[in-house]
Amino acid sequence: MGKDPIFSLRGVEFAYPGASFYALRGVDLEVSEGEWVALVGANGSGKSTLAKICNALLIPAQGDCFVMGANTREEALIPDIRRNVSLVFQNPEDQIVASIVEEDVAFGPENLGLPSSEIKRRVDRALGLAGLLNERRKGSFSLSGGQKQRLALAGALALEPAALLLDESTSMLDPEGRLSFLSCLGSLKLSGMTIVQITHRMEEAIQSDRVVVIDAGRAVWDGSPGDFFDGAYRDWSFEEPPGVALYRELLGRGLLPGGTLPDVDSMLGALCL
Amino acid sequence: MQFLSGISLGQFIPGDSLLHRLDPRCKIISTFLLITGLFMASKIPDLVLWGIFLLALPALSGISLKTILKSARPILFLVAITALLNLFWTPGRAVFQAGFLKVTEEGLMTAFEMGMRLFFLVVFASMLMMTTNPMAFSDGLERLLSPLSKIGFPSSEMAVMMTIALRFIPTLFEETDRILKAQLSRGADFESGGLLKRARSFIPVLIPLFILVFQRAENLAIAMESRCYVPGMARTRLNPLVWSGKETAAILGLLAFITAVVLLDRSYFLGFVAI
Numbered sequence: 001m002g003k004d005p006i007f008s009l010r011g012v013e014f015a016y017p018g019a020s021f022y023a024l025r026g027v028d029l030e031v032s033e034g035e036w037v038a039l040v041g042a043n044g045s046g047k048s049t050l051a052k053i054c055n056a057l058l059i060p061a062q063g064d065c066f067v068m069g070a071n072t073r074e075e076a077l078i079p080d081i082r083r084n085v086s087l088v089f090q091n092p093e094d095q096i097v098a099s100i101v102e103e104d105v106a107f108g109p110e111n112l113g114l115p116s117s118e119i120k121r122r123v124d125r126a127l128g129l130a131g132l133l134n135e136r137r138k139g140s141f142s143l144s145g146g147q148k149q150r151l152a153l154a155g156a157l158a159l160e161p162a163a164l165l166l167d168e169s170t171s172m173l174d175p176e177g178r179l180s181f182l183s184c185l186g187s188l189k190l191s192g193m194t195i196v197q198i199t200h201r202m203e204e205a206i207q208s209d210r211v212v213v214i215d216a217g218r219a220v221w222d223g224s225p226g227d228f229f230d231g232a233y234r235d236w237s238f239e240e241p242p243g244v245a246l247y248r249e250l251l252g253r254g255l256l257p258g259g260t261l262p263d264v265d266s267m268l269g270a271l272c273l
Numbered sequence: 274m275q276f277l278s279g280i281s282l283g284q285f286i287p288g289d290s291l292l293h294r295l296d297p298r299c300k301i302i303s304t305f306l307l308i309t310g311l312f313m314a315s316k317i318p319d320l321v322l323w324g325i326f327l328l329a330l331p332a333l334s335g336i337s338l339k340t341i342l343k344s345a346r347p348i349l350f351l352v353a354i355t356a357l358l359n360l361f362w363t364p365g366r367a368v369f370q371a372g373f374l375k376v377t378e379e380g381l382m383t384a385f386e387m388g389m390r391l392f393f394l395v396v397f398a399s400m401l402m403m404t405t406n407p408m409a410f411s412d413g414l415e416r417l418l419s420p421l422s423k424i425g426f427p428s429s430e431m432a433v434m435m436t437i438a439l440r441f442i443p444t445l446f447e448e449t450d451r452i453l454k455a456q457l458s459r460g461a462d463f464e465s466g467g468l469l470k471r472a473r474s475f476i477p478v479l480i481p482l483f484i485l486v487f488q489r490a491e492n493l494a495i496a497m498e499s500r501c502y503v504p505g506m507a508r509t510r511l512n513p514l515v516w517s518g519k520e521t522a523a524i525l526g527l528l529a530f531i532t533a534v535v536l537l538d539r540s541y542f543l544g545f546v547a548i
């Protein structure tokens with residue numbers, strides 16, 4: 001298409017001030033528009049650091065990070081970068097700015113200096129997408145954990161970004177809450193949103209288009225979820241999702257055709273047969 | 274055990290009453306007028322008028338009288354001290370004497386009067402907080418102080434800072450409660466021993482509390498930055514403040530009431546002197 005990729009990282013290295021080691025040691029990664037990438041890896045492997053690099057909250061020590069063609073080193077471009085990609089953190093309580101739900105969602109657009117009619121339109125849309133329309137006048141802290149997590153998502157969506165960076169944003173949700181969060185992500189993806197999702201949950205990784213494994217500050221594996229669960233996942237001691245385990249078991253007993261793991265849709269199709 | 278339940282300190286109670294809908298600037302100015310008026314009068318009869326004013330508050334705010342009165346609870350101690358000080362330290366005709374403690378007629382009057390004025394002050398101030406959501410409150414204050422930004426006062430940063438401070442109150446209570454419970458479950462004892470010992474037993478609560486709160490403030494700052502917040506940059510608002518006729522009317526009405534109170538006080542005073 002000749003368009004810039006959403007994220008383009010070239011040899012990104014980063015060490016926290018005062019730390020004796022590099023949290024990132026040469027990450028090369030390209031994410032194109034409309035992709036849903038699952039970023040997986042052990043605790044402390046550098047996933048959150050990578051997300052902050054992509055949002056220009058941290059600047060690489062070596063290498064460059066381009067967001068839609070803009071280098072995060074150029075300070076003048078940082079406002080545009082943050083407008084283009086929104087970051088949702090793990091703990092929603094640390095992201096609540098205002099005490100009322102709709103005012104919290106409005107915080108981002110208010111910072112952009114938009115007219116109030118436009119802010120209102122964005123708040124309505126974001127609350128709708130996050131399923132919080134009925135809670136808009138409630139106190140932010142009176143929400144349940146799952147609702148707070150969706151509030152954090154709404155706050156990010158109100159910036160109407162091209163890409164979402166989610167750092168373990170489903171960790172506080174119960175199974176039902178996670179499903180509705182994921183289906184929300186699914187419909188965002190259909191509307192063309194690029195999603196980079198950091199997760200420890202393999203059943204979330206399997207829903208993505210692409211899995212990237214981060215290990216000790218490097219991107220060490222990059223491929224489709226099918227390939228990932230077909231063997232690669234074993235190299236870094238990831239857990240196998242029950243669905244995949246079942247599929248593999250049925251394959252092994254010769255109850256399903258084919259020898260390798262296909263993508264989720266065909267797996268589902270096969271299991272339902 | 275819920276250590277910190279019942280602390281309300283005039284927290285915002287969402288609603289749609291006349292007072293809720295008033296522009297926060299109007300409510301802040303009104304509160305200042307009320308407090309000034311409260312201390313411009315100095316005799317008992319005006320307290321009756323303030324009392325009547327207070328009784329009108331539930332209708333204006335949609336908040337029950339009980340809740341309104343309760344908002345003064347955290348400072349009842351202060352009210353009592355003020356009253357006591359005035360009770361014993363006002364010279365005049367003795368009604369009762371025990372050793373060096375002398376209660377005078379004037380002392381009784383002043384104690385009651387000062388106690389009541391302080392009580393009204395707290396109720397009016399918490400009325401402002403109970404009917405104004407924190408965001409609107411800091412917006413209002415920012416706009417009122419914005420002339421000062423011409424001489425370099427960071428009114429916009431202050432507004433955001435205040436929003437954050439108010440937003441942190443529930444977090445603070447929650448975390449304290451959690452740490453207290455954690456310490457209790459490990460056998461900490463906060464209830465026995467003298468004042469000093471009890472104060473000391475709170476140190477293991479305060480230290481983790483500070484660490485936690487700093488950490489969370491740091492996290493919040495990062496989250497705000499990622500949501501495009503730049504300190505000092507012009508922001509717009511979802512609900513911009515509007516000063517309409519009802520705000521002007523409220524201020525004028527209040528001024529009329531306060532003038533009446535002060536006039537009554539003066540005329541009573543004159544009458545008193547004449548007798």
Ligand SMILES: Nc1ncnc2c1ncn2[C@@H]1O[C@H](COP(=O)(O)OP(=O)(O)OP(=O)(O)O)[C@@H](O)[C@H]1O
Nearest residue numbers: 016017019023041042043044045046047048049050
């Ligand atoms: N603010 C900081 N200061 C110093 N070191 C840090 C800081 N944040 C993270 N680190 C270190 O950098 C490394 C990478 O941390 P990072 O948070 O990116 O890992 P992660 O992959 O997100 O882990 P997790 O799965 O636990 O969230 C870790 O060794 C961590 O200890």
Ligand SMILES: [Mg+2]
Nearest residue numbers: 047048049167
């Ligand atoms: Mg992390």
